[in-house]
Amino acid sequence: MHAVRLHAFGPAENLEYEVVPDPEPGPGQVRIVVAASGVHFIDATIRSGRVMGPIPLPELPTIPGREIAGVIDRVGEGVDESWLGKKVVAHIGQVPGGYAELVVTEAERLQRIPETLDPAQAVAMIGTGRTALGILRFADISTDTVAIVLAAAGGIGTLLVQYLKNAGAAVIGLAGGPEKVDLVARNGADLAVDYRLPDWADRIRAVYGDRPATLLFDGVGGEITPAAVDLLAAGAQHLTYGFAAGPARINEADLAERKITSESVLGPRMFALPGGMRALEDSALAQAATGHLRPDLHRFPLAQAAAAHRALENRATTGKVVLIP
Template sequence: MHAVRLHAFGPAENLTYEETEAPRPGPGQVRVAVRASGVHLLDTALREGRTGPAPAPVELPTVPGREVAGVVESLGEGVAHLWLGKRVVAHLGFVPGGYAELAVTEVERLHEIPGNLDFAEAVAMIGTGRTTMGILQFAPLGPGSVVVVPAAAGGIGTLLVQYAKHAGATVVGLAGGPEKTARVAANGADLAVDYRDPEWPAKVRARLGGSTATVVFDGVGGDVAREAVALLGPGGRHIVFGWSSGGIEDGGPYLVDGVSEQVLGPVMLGRAGGPDPLRTLELRALAEAAAGRLTPAVHRFPLAEAAAAHRALETRGTTGKVVLEP
């Protein structure tokens, strides 16, 4: 089979497309003929040799990738025959192997793909979608909500805009540049604003006509977050799920005037509940997509061009979830 392998930590160019031995499913596992592989920002950190939240350093050589969708084509011992031929999606956890034509995972990680989703969309929902469901636990939305979404053209931002609109909220989506702003408007935001325009906060206030924001969903940080938080009214909530542009002042995680709440990691999973909180969020994400309430944005690359996908992701040259397709 063909796969993308990493033999040495370093830049994106270290990802090589090559032939390698196909993995074999063990007891309780299946082998999936992969039709789409998810690319995550964490993958770029692991490629460089930074472990991030991973429980252990990556051992080389490795096939990166932790999210796959495809068709079950082989069963390990003890797996029910009914899985054979199913369209499935799975998050592999911290086990690598996703950037390949074939991948192995435990049967209990599988979800059958709803009929209205293609493979790339299913990958987006199993990763980006489950994170979005986790974030939304912390800010119930309704017709009286006024929601500000920085990075609204990104994978999570796209889904947050859609969810808020379906809930009846007024949505302000922020993005960098006219192309991304146009995507935000097409996605349903009531107001799509280019945060590169220094006058954008004043334009938002004028459009809101005296109303104030009730929620800011912030995965960006930096000056954009500072200006967005200033739009909140009394009792407003600043939900922090990342800081890709650094903290408002010191380049790190931050709180603002006591209204911020960081919802990453154990906090998000603790709210989800159930014996397997991650799976709980995955099921919610797929259900929202199956019902047509959420449609993920997908940026597709050929599997052989994984290095280009990493470079684009690192330089903010992507829109939506980055997916590799064989």
């Protein structure tokens, strides 16, 4: 089979498209003929040689990727043969291997792909979708909510905007560049703003007032976060789930004075939610199947995984990045 392998940590160019032996399923496992593989920012971080949270650096060479969808062509000992030929999607956990034409994983990780979704859409929901819904579990949302979504044209941001609008909230979406801003507006945001413009915060104040927001979704960090926090009303929520632009410096004393809560919602807190990650996967796939949530997709051929990583790191993608064998 063909797969993308990493032989040395470093730049995207270190990802090599190669021929490798076909994997075989062991007891309790299945083999999937892959139709779509998800690309995550964590993949690029690990590829560069940096540890990302609880995920350790893999032994090299390695095949990156943890989200896959396709058709089962072989089952291992102890697995019901009725799985053969079924269209499935799976998050394969901390053991990578998804950037490949064939992937082996445990049968207990499988989810059926709803008839209304294609494999790329299912891949977007099994990882990014479940994370978005997990983040939303920590948010207080009502028809009085005014929410700011940073990176609103990204995989998670796209789904947050849609969910918030479905819940009746007012949504301010930030993105970098005119094309991304247009996407955020088409996605339903009440106000879409280009954070690359020096007066972006003033543009929000011109429409909504001085400190209008009750909720801030932040997967960006860096210099954007303090300016966005300054737009929060007293008693607002600041939910963080990443630092794509680096750590953010926040005035903790100011937050306390304004009774603003700031909390990170990834990691153990999300895993401890009722039903765990499986319940979030179920909900994400179901909401996409009914059209309640609609993942935006940025597709690359599997052989161009390096280009996909470069584009993701350079913020040249929108929605969920997916590799197609």
